[in-house]
Amino acid sequence: MTEMTALDTLVPGPLSLAGHRLGTPQQAGALTMVPISGPDRPGYVPPRTGLKLSRVTGYGRLELRNGAADGVAIVPLHIGYVQDAAQNHALCRSAFLAPGQKLLFEDACCVQQTQGGYLTGRDQWFFVLPGELRARALELRGVHGYAKLWADIAELNQRCGLPRRGHLEQILSRQRPVLTQFQSRLEPQPGQVGALFLIDGRFAGLEICPGPRYFAEMWPALACFAYGVAAWRAEPAPAPAAPYSAATLAELRGALDRDRAARLTGIAARLAAAALDEAADVQEEERYLDLRLSTVTGPHLAGQVVTDGGHAVYASLFAR
Template identity: 35%
Template sequence: MFRKRKKNTSLRIEVREVLRGCEAGRLQSVGYMQVIPLVSDLNDDRFVSPVQCDADVYTTRYGTLGFRNPSDSVMIVPCHAGYVVKQHAQDHAMAHAGVVAAAGDRRYNTAACIQASQGGFIKKGSYRMLILPHALREHALRKRGEKNYQKLWEDISVFNQRFGVTSQGHLEYFLQAFKKELDEFVAEFECVPRQIGAIVLIDDRVVGIERAPSHAYWQSIWPSLIRECYGSLAIEAAKANGDRPPERSPRLSLPVEIASLEELESLIAEIASQEDERARSTVRELLDEPLDLQHEETVADVSIDTATSEHFTGQVIREGEKIVYASLPATSAFVKSQEWTRAEPFAI
C-alpha cells in the first residue's frame, strides 16, 4: 500500500508492491548468475520501449540526449539507457529514466557522455540500446540532476581499472575487452512465456529487481539488462573468485553408481530444486523492505519517482498506485555485504 511519509511529500511503499501481480518462475542459473523470472498475465501494451518502436536517438550538444517517439504509444526510456555508436560521435547515456509522449520528441540535458575526449554528435537514427553496467548506475542516479556531460568519466575510469582495461572514461574499452563474455549472457538467459520482469542474483545475492509494463517491453530490454548491466557483475565475480564458485556446488551429492536414467533425472531435479529454494530464500527478507519514492516529474499521466531504501536505489514509473515500470539495482554496499539472513516463505 502507498502511504505518505509524515515529514515530507514523498511516498513510501514496500518492495512487494513493485512485484504485485507477479509470480516467481523457475530459477535460471549459469555460473555466478541466477535469474528468477517474474511472470504475470498483466500486460499493459500502452507503453513501448525505444527498441520496440525504433525510436530515433540523437545528441544536439554534449550532455543532451534526444528521443523521437514515432509510435502512438507512450515511450518509457529505461533507467540508464545508453548508446555506443560506430560513427564519429561521443557516446551518451541517460542518468535516469525518461518518458516521451506518443508521437513526441524530447531532449534530456542531464545525460552523460560515456566516451571521454571523443568529439561529434550522434546523428538522428535507431541504434542498439545498452543499459549501464551495474557498478555505474548508482553513480549516475546520484548525479541525475547535474548538467555536466563529464560527470561519469572518473567513475568509468575507476570501473575500467577494476577490470584491468585502460583506465579512462571510455565505456567502450570495457565493452570491447569483454564482448565475448557479455554476448554469452544474452544466449544463456532467455525470456520465458508471460515474463515481465526478473529478480537477478549473483552467487545467491540479490543484485537487482526489474519490472516492465508488458511482455513485449520486457523482451526488448532484457538483452541490455542481462548483457551490460548484470553481466558486468558476473564477470567481476568470476575475475575475483574464479570461473566456478565453490560455494555454489550442489548440496546433494551424486552416488558413485546410478542405476538408471530415471534416477539420474530425479537427482538432477532435486539439485535444481535445492538451488531454486536457496535463491528464493534470499529474496524473502526483502519483500517487506520500505522504499521511499521521491517524485521527479509527471509526463503523459505517469509519474517518475526515484526509489531508495537500505538495499536498493533506482527508479519506478507509476500510474497512480499502479507500478508500470521499475528498475531497482542493489546498492554497492549491499552487493558487497556478506551478511544474509533467512525469513518467512517466499510469497508475492
C-alpha cells in the same frame, strides 16, 4: 511457475507486484536470473522498435523521440546509445514520452572521454549502464555536466583490469564477445516480463517491464551490460558437474524438482537476509495521465519505478 512471497515485498513504497510470479532460476557462471511472469499491459512502446535517438544537440544533451503513432514510451533507466566515430551517451533517469513526442535530456552524460562527434539518428544500438555505475548515475540526475561520470568509469575500468580511462567502450565494445555469453546462456521464457538478478548469490537487481515484448527488447542490454559486467568480474572457476543418482526417468525428474525447489528456497533466504523491504524514500518525479514515475532510495537498493494506481508497470531497481 513457483511464486515466492519475497517478490510481493521486494519493492518499497506504495506499489504492488501482485500478479507477478517468479519462475525457475537459471545460472550462467556468477549470474543467476530468475524469470518473472506477469501482466501484459497494452499501450506501451518497446524501447528498441519504438523509442529512437533523434539527435545530440551538444555534449550531455541527448534528444529521444517516441516514433509510435500510439502508446506511451517509458524510457528505460540508464539507457545509453553507441555509434562508431561518435561520443556515446547514457541517461541518468527515466521519463515518459507521448506518441510522436521528442524530449531533450540535458542531464545526459558522455561515456567516452576523448572521443569527438555527435550521435545521430542513424543506425545505433543501446546498452544499460553497468550496475557498478548506476547508483552514481542516479544521484547525478538533473546535474548538468557531460563529464560527470568519467571518474567512475575510469575506476570501473581499473577494477576490470583495463586502462584507467573514462572510456566505457573499453567494456561495452571490446569485451562484448565475453559479455554476450550471459545473453546466450540464459534463456528468457515465454510470457516473461522481468527478471530478478543475483551475482555470486547476492541480490543485484530487479527489472519489471510492461509486457513480454518490452522485456525481450531490453534483454540483451540487461544480461550483457547492466548485470553481465559484474558477473564477468565475479566469474568463478569451472566446477566439475556431479551426476544425479537416478536410475529411472521418474527418479531423474524428482531429483530435478528437488534441486529447483532448493535453489528457490536459497534465493528466498538470501533476499530475506538482504533486507530489501526496509523503509525507503520514494520521491515522485513525473506524471503522465495515471502513470507516476518515482525514484526509490533505500539502505540496500535504489532505482526508479513506474506505477499505475499503485501497481508496478515498470521497475529498474539495483543493489547499492
